[in-house]
Amino acid sequence: MQIIKSRKELKRFILQHKKSKNTIGFAPTMGALHPGHISLYEVARTENDVVVSSIFVNPTQFNNPDDLEKYPRTLENDLQTLETSGFVDAVYLPEIKDLYPNGAVSRQYNFEGIEMEMEGASRPGHFDGVGTVVEELFRQVQPDNAYFGEKDFQQLAIIKKLTEITQLSVKIHGVPTARETDGVAMSSRNKRLTEHGRKTAEIIPNTLHKVQQWFGKLSIPEINQKVKEIFENEPEIRMEYFTIADEQTLRKVEIIQKDHQYRAFLVVVIGDVRLIDNMQLSYNL
Missing domain, CATH: 3.30.1300.10 (Pantoate-beta-alanine ligase, C-terminal domain)
Incomplete structure (x- = not known):
């Protein structure tokens, strides 16, 4: 598994596979990986020539600074988890400057009202932050297919709407929620x-x-x-x-x-x- 630490290095990797006409499957994460994340890559592996992960704790989607501070960061374990799974060919570890060259500020989107429901009502601006980082990752990774868990169903709907708004040619796939043996959603x-x-x-x-x-x-x-x-x-x-x-x-x-x-x-x-x-x-x- 290749570890990619800069936008420039990612560009070379993607160009190589685009030239070879390999299909690219992608699932972005914020780390602290669990079997639910791995289930995304397992599906991606069956449908693509190359599977790419990313790990980036996105500051613009947190409304509460304490929540951002407390978010678990377990990079070493995450990389081992991805390597052991055998499903992932490369993992992108961008710095803030790779995704936010002009500072960590969200773009504003019109998601036709779905951003105002539920999570959007209780977390103003959250989905603008999600949309901003996902759009930028899509533009850099250039995936043919992208995979997101249904546990974050509203986020899945937002990302589907994002691809319509931006006219990015990536197909969005929802993957059923992975659960523990007692039924609790993995998170x-x-x-x-x-x-x-x-x-x-x-x-x-x-x-x-x-x-x-x-x-x-x-x-x-x-x-x-x-x-x-x-x-x-x-x-x-x-x-x-x-x-x-x-x-x-x-x-x-x-x-x-x-x-x-x-x-x-x-x-x-x-x-x-x-x-x-x-x-x-x-x-x-």
């Missing part, structure tokens, strides 16, 4: 949980599975009330928001229509660790 943030907090996190997938059971049998206001009651009885975990939204618009809904696809989104805080998860909903009529 770099899980490393910050205490042992007790990690056990408490099981309520997240358990609640989403209950929502799936209720969906189509109860009204959405009734489901919302049941979820609220679950967390009112859990003093060690705070629900930031729960939403059932249309998968296309990401707008929350109050009435189920059979010709639409829906997804439940749940965000909680355990201690000082913010965790997100979601689940596609099918009808139980």
